[in-house]
Amino acid sequence: MPWFKIDDKAHSHPKFLRAGNAALGLWLRCGSYSAQHITEGHVPAVVAQLYGSAPQAAKLVKAGLWHEHGHDCSRCPDPPAGDYMIHDFLEDGRNTSRAKHEAEKKKARDRQAKHREEQAAAAKSSEKADRIEEESSAKNSEIALEKSESSDSSAGQRHESRRDENVTGIHATTTPVPTTSFGGSGAAACDPGIRSYDTLGDLKRAIRDAGISGVSWNLQASQIERIRQVRDRIGIPAMVAMAVGNSRYRGAPSRASAWIDDWEGLEPETQTGPGVTRLPVVRQPASPQAARRNASRDFLDRLSNELAAGENP
Structure with missing residues (x-):
């Protein structure tokens, strides 16, 4: 989620002092709007009129915090007629640009895809381990039966068995x-x-x-x-x-x-x-x-x- 960032010394900046608190309220709300909608500092006229008055917008322009159409600041884009541009909105990476926002979203999607692949691989490995364990258990059961049968058949066979053809009956x-x-x-x-x-x-x-x-x-x-x-x-x-x-x-x-x-x-x-x-x-x-x-x-x-x-x- 993008943030509208303000320098911790802004409270005493000369531009803020010239604009006054009422105009700064308009500046803050429109800056938050621009960050949310990734407009890169562009403030539509309808938004400025919704959050403040024309005199407050004029104070921001006069203080150098906003620019109108046709301004001469080389660092800021020129807004359409009637709209405004927040001065130095993207300067030094202060706020998020659309390109940076899309790149961060792509990184998040890649991380999620990688995490899902790792989970699927782990589940597959777990299934393989369970299958090997089951096969080993079945093999061990057969080996145990073989050992039991071998033990029964070889018991007492160090010498010739006493059982011979004269043994009859259930034995x-x-x-x-x-x-x-x-x-x-x-x-x-x-x-x-x-x-x-x-x-x-x-x-x-x-x-x-x-x-x-x-x-x-x-x-x-x-x-x-x-x-x-x-x-x-x-x-x-x-x-x-x-x-x-x-x-x-x-x-x-x-x-x-x-x-x-x-x-x-x-x-x-x-x-x-x-x-x-x-x-x-x-x-x-x-x-x-x-x-x-x-x-x-x-x-x-x-x-x-x-x-x-x-x-x-």
Whole structure:
């Protein structure tokens, strides 16, 4: 905001003393008007008549504080007829010119634009940091699960395990123990599409090899653990078979988490071998949603079989 500036010694200047207080009131108000509207000292006749009288304006002209049209002061512009010009309004940068005012406004706009750019860059940097932190958290969760699985599978293995083919019942495993600490084979570990610390690497690879693609495996730590438990209980082939069957009826889901309830509803097959009897694990009933889906699949299977029998008597 421009200011109308007055020297601190103006109160005793000879021109002020000659003009008198009444005329100085007109001079002050018109000077403030010129500063506000950036007229650079030009006082229109209508403004001078609004704030004072003709004799007061004449006193300002006589004292040398104002100039009329046709004046001989070389430092001040000539005003239109009837208007006035405040003497030395812009002298030594005392008051603001239009050019200086526009330059200051441009600087203010540039500062604001720079500040907005810095805020946008800071927000973008903060979003990137949050995304990196989330990815790191997910990676750490998978690594923690891998370490937990590795610790469980290697406990007491400094010597040969006492478990052998004579162990039966609920303590016998229903599937072979994975060959790596992260739940996959060496081939899966070398697969460029599967990370080395991925605890579900073998399952992802098997589902992909079965022809199902475009499924997101962005899972929470609790979901990864649930899938691991199903994998250890019933094995990867059964999980892949269920995923393929569901995809045929309903299409492949966008996220692997859609299979979890159905996987948890599966029961392991009873396996027998020389001297070994592996018993199925006793589990709680599946969720109502999984039960409804299973019933729908059973109905579709029976209907398909009946149609096929009718076509081939």
